[in-house]
Amino acid sequence: MNEITESRKPPVATTGILGWLRMNLFSNWINSLISLFVLYILIQFVPWILNWTIFAADFKYNFNGEQIINREMCSRVLDPENGGACWAIIYVRFYQFMYGFYPRDEVWRVNLSYAMLVVAVVPLLFDKFPFRKHFLKFTYIFPIIAFFLLNGGFGLESVSTNKWGGLLVTLVLGCTGIALAFPLGIVLALGRRSNLPVISTMCTLFIEFIRGVPLITLLFFGMVMLPLFLPEGVNMDGLARVLVAVTLFQSAYMAEVIRGGLQAIPQGQYEAARSIGLSYWQMNMKVVLPQAIRISIPSIVNTSIGLFKDTTLVIIVGLLDLLGIGRGALADTTWLGLAYEVYFFVSLVFFIFTFAMSRYSLYLEKKLKTGINMGAD
Amino acid sequence: MSEDSIISLQNVNKWFGDFHVLKDVDLEVKKKERIVVCGPSGSGKSTMIRCINRLEEHQEGTIIVDGIELTGNLKNIDSVRKEVGMVFQQFNLFPHLSVKENITLAPIWVKKMPKAEAEELAMQQLEIVKIPEQADKYPGQLSGGQQQRVAIARSLAMKPNIMLFDEPTSALDPEMIKEVLDVMIDLAEGGMTMIVVTHEMGFAKTVADRMVFMDEGRIVEQAVPEKFFNNPESDRTKLFLSQILNH
Ligand SMILES: Nc1ncnc2c1ncn2[C@@H]1O[C@H](COP(=O)(O)OP(=O)(O)O)[C@@H](O)[C@H]1O
Ligand SMILES: [Mg+2]
Numbered sequence: 001m002n003e004i005t006e007s008r009k010p011p012v013a014t015t016g017i018l019g020w021l022r023m024n025l026f027s028n029w030i031n032s033l034i035s036l037f038v039l040y041i042l043i044q045f046v047p048w049i050l051n052w053t054i055f056a057a058d059f060k061y062n063f064n065g066e067q068i069i070n071r072e073m074c075s076r077v078l079d080p081e082n083g084g085a086c087w088a089i090i091y092v093r094f095y096q097f098m099y100g101f102y103p104r105d106e107v108w109r110v111n112l113s114y115a116m117l118v119v120a121v122v123p124l125l126f127d128k129f130p131f132r133k134h135f136l137k138f139t140y141i142f143p144i145i146a147f148f149l150l151n152g153g154f155g156l157e158s159v160s161t162n163k164w165g166g167l168l169v170t171l172v173l174g175c176t177g178i179a180l181a182f183p184l185g186i187v188l189a190l191g192r193r194s195n196l197p198v199i200s201t202m203c204t205l206f207i208e209f210i211r212g213v214p215l216i217t218l219l220f221f222g223m224v225m226l227p228l229f230l231p232e233g234v235n236m237d238g239l240a241r242v243l244v245a246v247t248l249f250q251s252a253y254m255a256e257v258i259r260g261g262l263q264a265i266p267q268g269q270y271e272a273a274r275s276i277g278l279s280y281w282q283m284n285m286k287v288v289l290p291q292a293i294r295i296s297i298p299s300i301v302n303t304s305i306g307l308f309k310d311t312t313l314v315i316i317v318g319l320l321d322l323l324g325i326g327r328g329a330l331a332d333t334t335w336l337g338l339a340y341e342v343y344f345f346v347s348l349v350f351f352i353f354t355f356a357m358s359r360y361s362l363y364l365e366k367k368l369k370t371g372i373n374m375g376a377d
Numbered sequence: 378m379s380e381d382s383i384i385s386l387q388n389v390n391k392w393f394g395d396f397h398v399l400k401d402v403d404l405e406v407k408k409k410e411r412i413v414v415c416g417p418s419g420s421g422k423s424t425m426i427r428c429i430n431r432l433e434e435h436q437e438g439t440i441i442v443d444g445i446e447l448t449g450n451l452k453n454i455d456s457v458r459k460e461v462g463m464v465f466q467q468f469n470l471f472p473h474l475s476v477k478e479n480i481t482l483a484p485i486w487v488k489k490m491p492k493a494e495a496e497e498l499a500m501q502q503l504e505i506v507k508i509p510e511q512a513d514k515y516p517g518q519l520s521g522g523q524q525q526r527v528a529i530a531r532s533l534a535m536k537p538n539i540m541l542f543d544e545p546t547s548a549l550d551p552e553m554i555k556e557v558l559d560v561m562i563d564l565a566e567g568g569m570t571m572i573v574v575t576h577e578m579g580f581a582k583t584v585a586d587r588m589v590f591m592d593e594g595r596i597v598e599q600a601v602p603e604k605f606f607n608n609p610e611s612d613r614t615k616l617f618l619s620q621i622l623n624h
Binding site: 266268269271272273274275276277278279282286287290291294 | 430432455458459461462463465467469470471472473482483486487528531532535
């Protein structure tokens with residue numbers, strides 16, 4: 001043992017890149033073995049993937065410099081040995097992937113909605129955002145603006161939802177599902193914990209029923225059964241019916257996540273709130289829910305990621321979301337057989353969104369760990 | 378019920394399931410009276426005072442607070458809670474709100490007070506508990522003694538006529554007990570009606586008008602501190618006092 005008392009340098013190479021490598025990848029022989037194996041896989045596949053997706057790939061033109069207009073012109077069809085991905089199919093159909101069959105003259109409305117979505121969501125996610133309070137006012141009215149903008153009204157030409165498709169449908173389903181399921185989930189979670197047996201039983205039954213049923217069943221329910229519950233003559237839009245199903249589905253999961261957060265709130269918080277005279281709703285809105293939601297944000301984001309991916313199931317009931325448009329492209333005889341490109345692209349778009357959500361959830365987790373008692377608000 | 382009682386418990390009985398936790402409890406508290414309740418752990422002290430602001434429900438007997446009878450009537454419960462402040466052993470501050478926000482919450486939402494006025498009120502209450510400089514901190518940044526004083530300020534902001542204290546210093550490190558007791562002594566001298574569950578016998582001797590001793594769900598003995606400490610009637614009181622004073 002070294003007996004000196006003054007501070008000394010850390011042991012060899014626990015700092016710097018070498019130190020990091022030693023500590024994380026080669027700390028013992030089994031770790032080293034796994035690291036080498038992973039390294040081998042990476043060396044084998046990464047260059048190949050990069051080459052296929054980028055360096056040897058066609059974007060607009062093939063290797064002869066001709067603009068690609070059908071599958072026969074793709075480099076990889078002309079030269080299966082050396083050709084990479086043929087992204088021309090995405091290029092040619094990019095409009096459909098983004099907007100479906102939304103009329104081209106009106107597409108500025110979708111683009112404007114996308115831009116406003118960013119303005120509505122970013123301040124919601126970051127509590128240090130400058131002038132956040134004012135931006136949040138916009139966040140609340142954004143759904144209404146977007147509804148009329150996309151759907152028509154107030155002098156805008158009406159665009160029927162069966163013309164909507166691609167990313168537009170994916171985002172409408174994902175965002176609306178999440179945004180509506182959140183308040184509904186809170187109500188269900190509170191209801192399930194209510195002291196009134198009628199309310200708690202009803203909420204429990206609803207939650208357990210929805211969670212016990214696959215989303216596809218609910219989608220069929222929305223499509224086929226929901227119209228039967230509506231008064232005669234009322235014709236509900238197809239997308240709206242699917243939205244009802246998606247929202248009900250998501251609210252049950254949201255309720256369970258929030259209930260988990262509620263369970264972490266000590267009894268003393270309720271008693272203190274009661275003792276200073278707050279009513280049931282004041283107690284929940286001001287004391288209990290802000291804490292419970294803060295605790296459950298990471299799980300809320302996780303179920304939201306789940307929903308975002310599950311929206312691809314709407315293809316079953318005939319809506320053309322991003323994946324639906326992709327499958328449509330594959331069925332087109334001029335582009336037949338470019339499945340790799342289409343699925344890769346669709347996966348990439350989903351990945352960008354879900355990866356962002358998952359990073360956000362990690363960021364919050366870290367922030368909450370350090371800030372739980374500091375009221376990071 | 379005697380003429381000038383502000384709190385009156387008559388023949389109160391309560392059960393937790395089959396467990397008979399309060400047995401025929403009778404207690405009359407006059408305006409501005411200071412009562413100290415003591416007794417072994419599990420004797421029902423907390424339960425009794427929690428019945429007074431209806432955090433617990435009694436099943437038999439009557440409880441009347443400031444002329445309002447506590448029944449299932451929700452309006453009555455709300456009115457009583459506005460009259461009665463409570464301080465808990467574990468402080469129970471709201472960790473997501475700043476000290477100032479903890480105090481202004483109820484005035485703003487229950488009394489519909491404008492925010493600026495509520496904040497001024499909060500600062501006054503913080504002066505009373507002697508920590509105005511902590512107004513913008515969060516509970517997690519304060520010591521136990523400071524947190525408990527904020528909790529007292531939070532209750533006082535509702536201008537209650539009655540304050541209930543449930544072992545307010547039991548969760549505190551010894552060096553912080555005094556700062557909380559000092560605030561409570563100030564309150565007592567200001568004429569607040571108080572029921573304090575505590576084992577701080579020095580505090581009891583200085584402040585209490587009357588001692589109440591509970592054991593196994595019953596009020597065994599009530600007496601002025603002088604008599605209670607020097608000449609208790611019941612053997613159970615004697616035993617309890619010998620245990621607690623030799624500590
Ligand atoms: N919510 C409850 N459910 C069941 N038993 C309880 C509950 N609260 C308290 N008790 C029991 O009632 C008895 C009296 O509790 P309490 O009033 O807290 O005593 P004290 O404050 O005198 O220590 C204890 O035996 C305790 O275990
Ligand atoms: Mg107790």
